[in-house]
Amino acid sequence: MELKDRLRALRREHGATQEAMAELLGIQLRAYQNYEYGSSFPNYKNFLRLADYFDVSLDYLAGRSESRERR
Template sequence: MEFKDRLRDLRLARSLKQEAMADLLAIKLRAYQNYEYGTSFPNFKNLIFLADYFDVSLDYLVGRSDIRERR
């Protein structure tokens, strides 16, 4: 599964709107939407924030692993 799909699934599992995610990341809504559309990718700082926020490993978040748990 690709990053964009994982991000969307994690967001929806918490019943969050895209606007709420953009606010959490302190970015514009369009920038966040581009993450979910797959047209852009977050910087490392935001990747770490997202992994911590959703309590998943970076490998899981970016689609390199199907194991959610952090080690």
Template sequence: MSNLFSNRVKKLRKEHKTPQKEIADALGISTRAYRFYESGDRFPDFQGLLILADFYDVSLDYLAGRSDIRERR
């Protein structure tokens, strides 16, 4: 993954007007840990990726920057 992940996850959060704490709670991590995802300093494990994809209803490929298509197939 790359900074594309952090940019996308931040963009999705802002589009949905979701507080960082709400997403962190869904992931079972601290808000500080979630901020590392948005800054590109850390990345979620596989389970975290699944939670984020479900939360925003996007594909894993979109989150990982492998596709520009958001919709799941």
């Protein structure tokens, strides 16, 4: 699973809207939508914010691991 797929699944799992995620990250809605479409990627700071918000490891969020557990 790729980052775009993980973001969409985690957002839905948490009951958040794309608008709410964009606001959380301090970015425009279109910028967040591009993350979920896979046409752009979050910068390091926002990547960390996303992992913290969803309480998952960076490797899980990036699609490099199936384990959500943070170490």
